[in-house]
Amino acid sequence: MRRKPPPSPLPPRDGVNAARIRTPPGGPWETIRDYLVRKLTKLPAETIDAMLAEGAVVGVDGPIDAATPFTPSTFLWFHRDRHDEVRVPFELTPLYEDDVLLVVDKPHFLATTPRGGHVRETALVRLRHTRDLPELSPAHRLDRLTAGVLMFVKTAAHRAAYQNLFRDRLVHKEYEAVAPYSAELELPRTVESRIVKKRGVLTARELPGPVNARTHVELLEHHDGLGRYRLVPETGRTHQLRVHLNSLGVPILNDPLYPEVRETAPDDFGDPLQLLAKVLAFTDPVTGREHRFESGLRLRSVHIGS
Secondary structure (H helix, E strand, O other): OOOOOOOOOOEEEOEEEEEEEEEEOOOOOOOOHHHHHHHHHOOOOOHHHHHHHOOOOOOEEEOOOOEEEEEOOEEEEEEEOOOOOOOOOOOOOEEEOOOOOOEEOOOOOOOOOHHHHHHHEHHHHHHHHHOOOOOOOOOOOOOOEEEEEEEEEEHHHHHHHHHHHHHHOEEEEEEEEEEOOOOOOOOOEEEEEEEEEEOOOOOOOOEEEOOEEEEEEEEEEEEEEOEEEEEEOOOOOOOOOHHHHHHHHOOOOOOOOOOOOOOOOOOOOOOOOEEEEEEEEEEOHHHHHHHEEEEOOOOOOOOOOO
């Protein structure tokens, strides 16, 4: 049975948790330094040597140096330097805060949590750093390209209670989207399909099989060939709203993945995906209060109506 990793001996730095790796159960390496050079291929060997000399790599028994023998199946921690990230030039706007919850309007292009090349430029890291909240964690997630209401839990003790609300589908969520208008499309309707997203593949697909994704779609208004839609998901599959509108023949405006994948530069913030997480509503599992949080952001690619 795979043992649970111990807590990190390194505190967060600028809101970023230390990276953790586990050594394999065996191998040809004489020292941990040899293993790290082979494992961390994006770091030059001289950078790894400098980290070891500074005591910046820490194991379960303390700092590792260049002579520390290789130990199988042990944990190592260190902080990654991410000076090459492109700054997302939009800010998080607070919507609500109490002793347990912090709710914000997340802008387009800002990821919820660190992943891949997005570490410091994420909502979680920004808030941990600026608010001095080392235990802060998201109750749910929004895609990097989606803007709107995003809820965080301040303390580890309350984390599960709020995350389970989303797991158990006890949160009412509403989104708005701008997409082409089609007079032939009969709305409102509930779209049902099976959506599968494979790791390492950019797009999700609709495949035959049991339904695992449901979205209620309603047209709010239309103008000059574009429509503003209300989307109420009953489930939470990856890219569900984007896939369902695309399958209806009205892909969301500025979507770089549907119907076709197109590349965008990391510093191109000119054409945000026109998808907004508009409303979160639920009964607070700790206080019993009824909450309804609504985004103050607007989809800005098109002005619809007067």
